[in-house]
Amino acid sequence: MLLTQNISLFRSNKKIFENINLSINSSKIIMLKGRNGSGKTSFLKTLLNIIEPTSGTIYWKGKLLKNNLSDYFKNVTYISDKTSSVRELTLYENIKVWRKISLSNIKDDQIEKTLKMLNLYNLSNSKVNTLSLGELKKLELLRLIIDNKKLWILDEPLTNLDTDTINIIGKTFEDHCNNKGSIILTSHQKPEIRVSEEINF
Amino acid sequence: MSLLKKIINFYYREYKLYLSGFHDILTNISFFFISIFIFIFSVGPSNEQLSLLGIGIIWTLLLLSSTLSLRKFYQDDFESGNIVLLYINGFSLELISLLKTFSHFFFVQLPFLLSIPLASILLNIPFEKIYTLILSFLIGSAILSSLGSISSSMNLLNRKNYLLGSVIVILLSIPVIIFSVGIIDQNENFNSLVSILVGILMITFAINPWASGACLKIAIENNQ
Numbered sequence: 395m396l397l398t399q400n401i402s403l404f405r406s407n408k409k410i411f412e413n414i415n416l417s418i419n420s421s422k423i424i425m426l427k428g429r430n431g432s433g434k435t436s437f438l439k440t441l442l443n444i445i446e447p448t449s450g451t452i453y454w455k456g457k458l459l460k461n462n463l464s465d466y467f468k469n470v471t472y473i474s475d476k477t478s479s480v481r482e483l484t485l486y487e488n489i490k491v492w493r494k495i496s497l498s499n500i501k502d503d504q505i506e507k508t509l510k511m512l513n514l515y516n517l518s519n520s521k522v523n524t525l526s527l528g529e530l531k532k533l534e535l536l537r538l539i540i541d542n543k544k545l546w547i548l549d550e551p552l553t554n555l556d557t558d559t560i561n562i563i564g565k566t567f568e569d570h571c572n573n574k575g576s577i578i579l580t581s582h583q584k585p586e587i588r589v590s591e592e593i594n595f
Numbered sequence: 596m597s598l599l600k601k602i603i604n605f606y607y608r609e610y611k612l613y614l615s616g617f618h619d620i621l622t623n624i625s626f627f628f629i630s631i632f633i634f635i636f637s638v639g640p641s642n643e644q645l646s647l648l649g650i651g652i653i654w655t656l657l658l659l660s661s662t663l664s665l666r667k668f669y670q671d672d673f674e675s676g677n678i679v680l681l682y683i684n685g686f687s688l689e690l691i692s693l694l695k696t697f698s699h700f701f702f703v704q705l706p707f708l709l710s711i712p713l714a715s716i717l718l719n720i721p722f723e724k725i726y727t728l729i730l731s732f733l734i735g736s737a738i739l740s741s742l743g744s745i746s747s748s749m750n751l752l753n754r755k756n757y758l759l760g761s762v763i764v765i766l767l768s769i770p771v772i773i774f775s776v777g778i779i780d781q782n783e784n785f786n787s788l789v790s791i792l793v794g795i796l797m798i799t800f801a802i803n804p805w806a807s808g809a810c811l812k813i814a815i816e817n818n819q
Contacts, residue, residue, distance in 0.1 A: 439815075445815075472683050477675060483612075
């Protein structure tokens with residue numbers, strides 16, 4: 395699906411990362427490891443075509459990523475380390491906005507089930523600015539279910555989550571891989587899941 | 596069809612955002628009216644003087660009021676990573692700039708349209724001039740939204756100095772003020788002045804998506 399060949403990124407003559415080769419196929423979980431500031435987030439942004447690599451090429455389904463962006467974005471969900479929810483809206487309103495923006499076909503009962511599983515159902519009508527950091531993170535991760543796409547690119551998805559939620563998310567990752575999805579993530583916590591490949595930065 | 600649906604859904608999101616920040620719109624309009632009162636108190640109660648200066652005062656205050664909202668143009672969505680999410684959801688940065696400009700025009704500038712008749716009465720502007728004032732505002736405010744988009748996206752590149760964007764908008768809007776105020780006082784050259792204003796609108800409208808899109812791209816790249 396996604397292939398990177400010797401991609402490197404330099405900023406003001408400073409090396410961010412160099413010669414990264416990666417092949418992400420279906421049912422694969424790839425974990426990027428490294429200390430803070432080692433270039434993991436920049437690498438993810440390069441994969442999303444947000445940052446142009448200094449050298450190297452990225453392919454999506456055998457074509458140059460740049461020439462196949464439309465199809466690529468139809469298959470990718472990105473969860474960043476930031477909170478993208480609108481703080482003045484309620485949790486439910488945020489979900490409604492995301493569903494509309496991503497043209498999601500997900501059914502209401504499926505959303506309800508996931509909200510209950512993540513202990514967010516009772517907070518549906520609470521404004522996002524009243525939620526805790528962990529609840530905000532869970533709300534972000536809900537976009538994985540709403541978007542329902544093949545490739546998940548996740549930047550620190552487990553930060554601020556309690557053990558129970560990390561287990562639920564780990565189970566969701568496994569289900570996704572069993573459905574021929576793939577995941578590339580950065581994390582300082584190792585989830586209890588089968589990681590196909592680890593890349594050190 | 597899918598793009599059209601996405602654009603409609605984008606405006607649903609913008610509507611929700613502006614509705615949740617409705618107090619900002621009210622603050623802008625309050626600023627506009629309070630400033631008019633300050634002008635009235637400082638110029639004095641002479642009807643002739645107010646009538647003479649009224650249109651200039653309204654345009655100056657409209658410009659200042661609209662610059663108040665510039666910081667929110669891209670800032671919130673940029674900092675929360677929503678610009679990137681929209682990009683990944685199939686909105687090019689140029690399209691985001693264009694759609695944001697329209698929503699700024701609808702949700703920030705158009706509420707002033709309702710304020711103009713009341714402001715005109717307060718400043719003793721003749722009734723027959725209100726129509727041309729509204730026309731000049733409709734064209735001029737669309738230009739200000741386009742300029743606002745460019746300067747706000749430039750602000751993302753220079754986040755230490757937020758006032759720079761407002762200064763750029765005020766400088767670039769000098770021709771808009773000249774022609775917009777000129778329309779109201781000119782009877783003979785009315786059509787040509789409207790054409791010039793529409794021309795400026797077309798130029799800013801054509802430049803805006805590319806300039807703002809480029810600034811957004813650099814800002815996203817730099818925000819690693």
